[in-house]
Amino acid sequence: MHVCVIGAGVVGVASAYALARAGHAVTLVDGNAAPAEGASHANGGQLSYSYVAPLAGPGVLPQVPGWLLRHDSPLRFTPRLDPHQWRWALAFVHACRASVADATTAEMLRLAYLSRDVLHAWQADAPFDFDHQRNGKLIAYRSPALLDKARKLVAYQAQQGSDQRVLDAGQTVGLEPALRGMGATLAGAIHTPSEEVGDCARYTQGLFDALGALPGTQRLMRTAVHRLRVQGKRVQAVETAQGDVTADAYVVAAGMGSRALLSPLGVDVPLYPLKGYSLTVDVAPGDDTAPAISVTDYERRIVYARIGQRLRIAAMVDMGARDASVDPGRIALLKRQVSEAFPQLDLSAARAWAGLRPATPTGRPRIGQAPGHANLWMNLGQGALGFTLACGSATLLESLMAGRAPAIDPAAFRP
Structure with a gap:
């Protein structure tokens, strides 16, 4: 399966890495020049x-x-x-x-x-x-x-x-x-x-580099995402400043940028x-x-x-x-x-x-399939715990996308 992951913060890069390790072709898209330029850049480090x-x-x-x-x-x-x-x-x-x-x-x-x-x-x-x-x-x-x-x-x-x-x-x-x-x-x-403790930005960069070494991966930086194009209940493409990116499945992990992408699709994320x-x-x-x-x-x-x-x-x-x-x-x-x-x-x-x-109001992230869309997935809302929860969130997402029983009960994090 070819998966397009939107967002190169620690959660997005970890999601792309987990999917690529599982054998999927992965395209990672972000508008910044380098990973971890947003909330992942200089956080608390704990x-x-x-x-x-x-x-x-x-x-x-x-x-x-x-x-x-x-x-x-x-x-x-x-x-x-x-x-x-x-x-x-x-x-x-x-x-x-x-x-x-x-x-x-x-x-x-x-x-x-x-x-x-x-x-x-x-x-x-x-x-x-x-x-x-x-x-x-x-x-x-x-x-x-x-x-x-x-x-x-x-x-x-x-x-x-x-x-x-x-x-x-x-x-x-x-x-x-x-x-x-x-x-x-x-x-x-x-x-x-x-x-x-650790340096979140360096960790994200390290995963980003490791992702690039895996087969079937593509990293599109300086590629601003404008919107998700949808037909029926499926996303057809990610429209970017450099043209369309198409895939079999799409993951939105763009931090606060996620709301602007999901709201036009009728997906209201808190x-x-x-x-x-x-x-x-x-x-x-x-x-x-x-x-x-x-x-x-x-x-x-x-x-x-x-x-x-x-x-x-x-x-x-x-x-x-x-x-x-x-x-x-x-x-x-x-x-x-x-x-x-x-x-x-x-x-x-x-x-x-x-x-x-x-x-999110409760502090629980939203991890799983976006409501009403067959090939759209979400991994967002980790708040101040993005570094702490990134690898687990990515692994949970990958299990759900593969249809395998996950390591923990996903019900609490379901969108």
């Missing part, structure tokens, strides 16, 4: 397999009013005259029920563990360097009450196979001395020793862009001013990942942002907050970036 609790949870809604009123909030909401924004927001509120969040967490953990196993298997088969390491992860809490609540999530995720433990402040600093800068504000942390920011700081080997273990500052929603000789710092959710431009005010706030937690860290040469995470 491969957070054991911590995939959705953004929508029972503890979120009580915090929203305070976040919206604070100038230093991790969440900024810009209301628009956009019915889709408000439908998405209402669906998000509905997903904040404990029963929904618990079910979503279990489903996402299964997908995340599949993704971990697939990434490891692919690396064992055809290894390449993307600053990959298993250095563990700390979720650091300032509030003792929130740390106590986190114990319940640890207990629940342990039932799903997670290996985590709760640390007090002294144990946390003993494990990661760079957190001493938080001082008395640190209540403790959740430690997950199995978590990993995607909304959640804008996030990152800083990249060069650190010398042995520099203990930056954490060696991945850290998430829970209350401030800031993540820190040591990727080779760089520290990646990612944070914030801007809902209602129109584009991926860097907001100097948000970057200045991020730098202030980072300096409070890590006062010895030099941010003077930090490189700023922003991207649009393609999120």
